[in-house]
Amino acid sequence: MTNNQHTNATSDGAQTTDGAHATAAPRAAEPSPDAPWPVSQLNAKVKQWIERLGHIWVEGQVTQVNMKPSWKLSYVTLRDVEQEASVQVTLSTSTLRSLTTPLNNGDRVVMYGKPAFYAGRGSFSLWVTRVRHVGIGELLARIEELKRALAAEGLFDPRLKRPLPFLPRRVGLITGRGSAAERDVLSVAQDRWPAVQFEVINTAVQGPNTVPEILAALEKLESNPDVDVVIVARGGGSVEDLLPFSEEALSRAVSRMTTPVVSAIGHEPDNPVLDHVADVRAATPTDAAKRVVPDVLAEKQYVMELRQRAAGALRSWVAGEKRSLSDLRSRPVLADPLLPVTRQREIIEEALQRKDRALGMTVREKRNQITSLKAQVNALGPSQTLARGYSIVQVVPRDGSGPAVVTTVNDVQPGSQLRIRVADGAITAAAMAVQAAPGGTEQDTTKTE
Incomplete structure (x- = not known):
């Protein structure tokens, strides 16, 4: 295209020259090595x-x-x-x-x-x-709008807050180089637990470099498995100074962290968005150190109190068990372990005595009965009759059989050997004669001796 020929470019690539009809021109060739x-x-x-x-x-x-x-x-x-x-x-x-x-x-x-x-x-x-x-008002309005948006997404949900470890192995600290916040956190932590370890990353804490540098520090600490908790700390400042801690990129990065994050930005009245996203919000850097690092003296005192309470509880338990044992031992069954046997023995002896008494009474009753029956028998028996002057006459057969009581005159023949029993003995005699009762037959016999 020359200077003496003015060219106008159209939107479709066609060119027109002054005083001439528009004619289609080929598109510029694509660049190539040639x-x-x-x-x-x-x-x-x-x-x-x-x-x-x-x-x-x-x-x-x-x-x-x-x-x-x-x-x-x-x-x-x-x-x-x-x-x-x-x-x-x-x-x-x-x-x-x-x-x-x-x-x-x-x-x-x-x-x-x-x-x-x-x-x-x-x-x-x-x-x-x-x-x-x-303006500050406009910035604050934007921050409030961001808070509402993040809260609606659930980034402020308390259920998402990760608990702080009781005693962290290593604490990550993101703060300004040589800042009062860094000195406060380190000095307070060392006073509370001298063995605690820190990994400090110094970043910008105000200005345009703040958010990128803090994001890089968070990524580095998140990738370190030895870091148990991260503190983001900055001292007080104006609203403009604390604006980086209300940026959306920083808030979302903290919400994605798996390591617990403590926000310690400014002082108590300051309230950047990071405070709502972080797992723990500390009022000051000093407060952050106290929340993250336990006080060794307080913990020792607490352990001592727990030991004392445990010892007291154990002593009370032992005393209670001793009382229970004493109560058990004071019971008759444990005071005299043979008492059940003794009681059973007494019951058996008493039963035996009752049995003996009952048996004795039965024996006496039976003896009395026997005596009464004996008296009756004696009263009816021949001995009593003999005692009254009567005698029993028995005939002794000649065949040698046993004597037989003479109950009738027919049992005796004249000359029969008789055995006469009296109360105090027996008399041997011979029948001289046999005489029947009146009305009977009379025979005279010869008496023999």
Whole structure:
């Protein structure tokens, strides 16, 4: 394309020349090893595409301001507040000097400008015409909105809070280099438990580098299996100084941690978003050290009290058991172990005595009965009759058989041998004669001796 022929490019790639009808022109050939683009053509195409964006609003944090009164243009570096990303900003020095509040490093601002690409040196910049500081009220409103969003997602749920270890092997500490927060945490922890170990990572605690550096430190401590708990500590400061601890990227990174995280940012009134996401919120760095590291003297005292309580409880238990044993031993069955046997023996002896008494009574009764019967028998028997003067006459047969009582005269023949029993003995005699009762037959016999 020559200077004496003005060319207008259309959106579909066709070209028209002044005084001539539009004619279709072939698209530019793609670059290749044989037909590469020159640098100027590359920069021109990049410039063409970049400048299509038009004017935009961009928010970030100022990290560097290069301005001199004698310069027509000034240069500012604007950095993302959550990630490692920055952009060079170009604006007129008069615009910069006309700001009611001077632009300083760390300021949170919103800029209005147009992306520009300088083809001569192949550099990108944002040409800015308007700069506005982000107010504290607006920042606080954004923080509250972020809190509501994260709470709705459940990042503040108490059930997700991880418990702190009783005695951590190693404590990770993320804080500013040489800061009062670092000294407070380390000194208090060492006083409470001298053997505790720390892995300290110093990062920026305010400004645009805060969030990226803390994210890197959290990742490093999370990958260390020896670290049992992490403390993120910073001393007090203004609302602007504590803004990095309310960034969404930091809050989400802490919520994904498996290692418990303690937030110790600022003082008691300060309340960044990190306090709600962390597992434990400490009012101050000193409070964080007290929450994470137990007091060895207090623990020893507590152990001593527990031992004393255990010893007292054991003594009380032993005393109670002794009383129980004494009560058991005082019972008759244990005071005299043979008492059941003795009682059974007494019962048996008493039963024997009752049996003997009953048997004796029975024997006496039977004896009395026998005596009575004997008296009756004697009263009816021949002895009593003999005692009254009667006698029993028996005949002794000649055949040698036993004597037979004479009950009738027919049992005796004259001359029969008789045996006469009297009360005190027996008399042998011979029948002289046999005489029947009146009305009977009378025979005279000869008496024999």
